Amino acid sequence: MHEWALAEAVISTVSQIAEKEGFKQIIEVKIKVGELQQVELEILEYALSQLKTEKLEKTKFTMEKTKAKLKCRVCNHEWFFNRKKLSEKTAEAIHFVPEIVHTYIQCPKCGSPDFDIQEGRGVWLESIKGVK
Amino acid sequence: MHEWALAEAVISTVSQIAEKEGFKQIIEVKIKVGELQQVELEILEYALSQLKTEKLEKTKFTMEKTKAKLKCRVCNHEWFFNRKKLSEKTAEAIHFVPEIVHTYIQCPKCGSPDFDIQEGRGVWLESIKGVK
Amino acid sequence: MIDPRISIIDSRLKKVNNIIAVSSGKGGVGKSLVASTLALTLAKRDYKVGLFDLDFTSPSTHLILGIRETWPKEEKGIVPPEVYGLKYMSIIYYSGNKPSPLRGTEISNALVELLAITRWENLDFLVIDMPPGIGDATLDLLRLVKDIKFLIVTTSSRLAFETVKKLAILLKKLEIKIIGVIENMKMDDSDFIKDQIEEFGLSFLGKIPFDNRIEKVIGNVDMLLATVFAKKIRDIAPHLEKL
Amino acid sequence: MIDPRISIIDSRLKKVNNIIAVSSGKGGVGKSLVASTLALTLAKRDYKVGLFDLDFTSPSTHLILGIRETWPKEEKGIVPPEVYGLKYMSIIYYSGNKPSPLRGTEISNALVELLAITRWENLDFLVIDMPPGIGDATLDLLRLVKDIKFLIVTTSSRLAFETVKKLAILLKKLEIKIIGVIENMKMDDSDFIKDQIEEFGLSFLGKIPFDNRIEKVIGNVDMLLATVFAKKIRDIAPHLEKL
Ligand SMILES: Nc1ncnc2c1ncn2[C@@H]1O[C@H](COP(=O)(O)OP(=O)(O)O)[C@@H](O)[C@H]1O
Ligand SMILES: Nc1ncnc2c1ncn2[C@@H]1O[C@H](COP(=O)(O)OP(=O)(O)O)[C@@H](O)[C@H]1O
Ligand SMILES: [Mg+2]
Ligand SMILES: [Mg+2]
Ligand SMILES: [Mg+2]
Ligand SMILES: [Mg+2]
Ligand code: NI
Ligand code: NI
Ligand SMILES: [Zn+2]
Ligand SMILES: [Zn+2]
Numbered sequence: 163m164h165e166w167a168l169a170e171a172v173i174s175t176v177s178q179i180a181e182k183e184g185f186k187q188i189i190e191v192k193i194k195v196g197e198l199q200q201v202e203l204e205i206l207e208y209a210l211s212q213l214k215t216e217k218l219e220k221t222k223f224t225m226e227k228t229k230a231k232l233k234c235r236v237c238n239h240e241w242f243f244n245r246k247k248l249s250e251k252t253a254e255a256i257h258f259v260p261e262i263v264h265t266y267i268q269c270p271k272c273g274s275p276d277f278d279i280q281e282g283r284g285v286w287l288e289s290i291k292g293v294k
Numbered sequence: 295m296h297e298w299a300l301a302e303a304v305i306s307t308v309s310q311i312a313e314k315e316g317f318k319q320i321i322e323v324k325i326k327v328g329e330l331q332q333v334e335l336e337i338l339e340y341a342l343s344q345l346k347t348e349k350l351e352k353t354k355f356t357m358e359k360t361k362a363k364l365k366c367r368v369c370n371h372e373w374f375f376n377r378k379k380l381s382e383k384t385a386e387a388i389h390f391v392p393e394i395v396h397t398y399i400q401c402p403k404c405g406s407p408d409f410d411i412q413e414g415r416g417v418w419l420e421s422i423k424g425v426k
Numbered sequence: 427m428i429d430p431r432i433s434i435i436d437s438r439l440k441k442v443n444n445i446i447a448v449s450s451g452k453g454g455v456g457k458s459l460v461a462s463t464l465a466l467t468l469a470k471r472d473y474k475v476g477l478f479d480l481d482f483t484s485p486s487t488h489l490i491l492g493i494r495e496t497w498p499k500e501e502k503g504i505v506p507p508e509v510y511g512l513k514y515m516s517i518i519y520y521s522g523n524k525p526s527p528l529r530g531t532e533i534s535n536a537l538v539e540l541l542a543i544t545r546w547e548n549l550d551f552l553v554i555d556m557p558p559g560i561g562d563a564t565l566d567l568l569r570l571v572k573d574i575k576f577l578i579v580t581t582s583s584r585l586a587f588e589t590v591k592k593l594a595i596l597l598k599k600l601e602i603k604i605i606g607v608i609e610n611m612k613m614d615d616s617d618f619i620k621d622q623i624e625e626f627g628l629s630f631l632g633k634i635p636f637d638n639r640i641e642k643v644i645g646n647v648d649m650l651l652a653t654v655f656a657k658k659i660r661d662i663a664p665h666l667e668k669l
Numbered sequence: 670m671i672d673p674r675i676s677i678i679d680s681r682l683k684k685v686n687n688i689i690a691v692s693s694g695k696g697g698v699g700k701s702l703v704a705s706t707l708a709l710t711l712a713k714r715d716y717k718v719g720l721f722d723l724d725f726t727s728p729s730t731h732l733i734l735g736i737r738e739t740w741p742k743e744e745k746g747i748v749p750p751e752v753y754g755l756k757y758m759s760i761i762y763y764s765g766n767k768p769s770p771l772r773g774t775e776i777s778n779a780l781v782e783l784l785a786i787t788r789w790e791n792l793d794f795l796v797i798d799m800p801p802g803i804g805d806a807t808l809d810l811l812r813l814v815k816d817i818k819f820l821i822v823t824t825s826s827r828l829a830f831e832t833v834k835k836l837a838i839l840l841k842k843l844e845i846k847i848i849g850v851i852e853n854m855k856m857d858d859s860d861f862i863k864d865q866i867e868e869f870g871l872s873f874l875g876k877i878p879f880d881n882r883i884e885k886v887i888g889n890v891d892m893l894l895a896t897v898f899a900k901k902i903r904d905i906a907p908h909l910e911k912l
Contacts, residue, residue, distance in 0.1 A: 164543050167543040179428075260535075261536040299785065299788070391760065391782055392778075393775040406600065407596070454698055484835070489828055489831060527803045529774075530773015530775075530805055532773075533804070558696040559726040560768060561776070564770070585701065586697075645827075
């Protein structure tokens, strides 16, 4: 359940932004969760609900999963990350440190480990709405 | 006059694309030249005219300079590269290997050499128009 | 899109009193051996100590310590397991013995991730074993970790020392604390490096002799701590206790 | 936006017969000393040889060769100057002795630039001195340079060899030619590394003894070529002439 740590990061960032923008209440926070990291949305949601501060009492957290798109830097081939092909242990390693994908996955076309995670890595804040 | 080498790269790339797209003639090539590298447009233009292949006989090369925008990774400060502040030798080093700017320039706000060249580095092909 | 991880790093390290990057610019000067032995030495003196291997493409400290079959706990983040009295964190938990061909952006991203999710909690010292070069890992620590202090390792060779000078110039310019410089694998008694270091305004922390029996103790902590190498590190440790 | 540099690299290297990356994964094993001495040795045998220092944040070969006051010519690109019979290229022409704190993306970009504008012309051998680790420089060479061959350097230490194994596994998987492995700074006569290398299906090219007088010849090519180190490299050179 290291989703908790990521939720703390979300709350801390949102609070900082609220401070900076002078928001009294945060209305909505849109979060994108990349599939590569296999974060469990329910756990993330639960953690967020537990970590809520005053300004975040009424906040609606929306979460959207993004597919993990990989692109080979050698042959330009693009493909999607497929968790099902991996062992439990490998999937877990990628869950903690998504870059470790370079240790376990190669370009299906040319075999290179030199690819770019173009989309779908980790947790991102897409937008934050608040009232002043 | 290492602009010649860059012109060769442009011609080689344009020719490759013409081949791939099945262009018989290239009508227009738009080139962006970043200020950081201080490429001399006249020399680049001259080199291109000398290196023209058959398919490129009637090509119009348009060139646009882009200001070099730097952004500090530590404090997020953004600023523009100013060649005039540099010695002849330093400017020349950056002319050959633009990344060397990290050796000679620091963020004017926080002093860090850890900044991003956001725009205005090197020679880029913006678009290529041709007829089949 | 905003990366939420950056803002939490500070609070993850809040209860760490001293964060010490064992660094050099040059590879193969003994950074990993110094970092490991120093962390063990401080732990023996009853400090709470963490060791974080940041050399993601060629990690070594797990070999030096002889670590096997430990794994971090997952508990509201990652809790580094305790090995030989150290809270120990390395990418090898995730990469195993397999190659991890990582570009700089990936090293940077993995580093941010680990800083954001690792719960070091209370530590007197967090010793960081740095990769060679002045690249993403070094620049990210400078960017993300407040009050980071550098412990620099060199050998007597000009090839190492010229690189170390570059690192020192950079850190000085950025007004980063340099604890001092260790001259490792010393073969003679010359004061050449010491003099240059002091002229440069840095503390010279000591000379560690070249010891060709060191290889035999790789992987055995008790034997490592019985070497001359470890004795010299014990002599240097008080410089850190004073921080 | 298309980067035009990539497409010209191939033709810049067309007249180079053998491109040899002296590599290791591990730092401080002697890559730079091997690369420099090997390049000099091949040049002495009347081959046309280039030496390209790709360790951008801690370049060393200019110190080993004792290079000063040379500068590439600008002639439809950059023409590397000839020093001691070698066409010699290094970032120090541009960075001088100053620190160059470069992230991986910047190393990659500078590497592409230099490959795109440097006119090596006819060469029998281009020897490339690699940085430690498996990072941007290694991945870019694999991406951009056809027919690149690797010469791997290790020491007898497990700390070096474990990293070297990772590099070798990676290269083998990618079906990249590995010329062989050199065991440097050898202190005893054991065949441990040799046996493991051969078991792994690689050529073992030879052992180079540890020689504590090497430091005195840094910067002096004639003296360097008179060492046991250079003699061993001469014994290894035929492996390259057969390529
Ligand atoms: N004082 C010393 N005497 C002999 N060998 C040493 C000494 N210090 C380090 N070594 C050896 O030198 C090599 C490089 O050390 P390491 O700690 O891996 O350096 P780095 O982390 O800087 O690359 C290893 O094989 C190590 O065992
Ligand atoms: N055979 C050897 N005997 C003694 N010292 C050596 C030997 N080979 C290399 N060295 C020394 O070891 C250090 C590391 O060598 P270097 O070529 O810089 O390694 P790398 O390029 O792998 O970092 C240098 O100080 C060098 O002079
Ligand atoms: Mg603190
Ligand atoms: Mg190390
Ligand atoms: Mg060729
Ligand atoms: Mg080197
Ligand atoms: Ni988890
Ligand atoms: Ni020029
Ligand atoms: Zn591919
Ligand atoms: Zn700044």
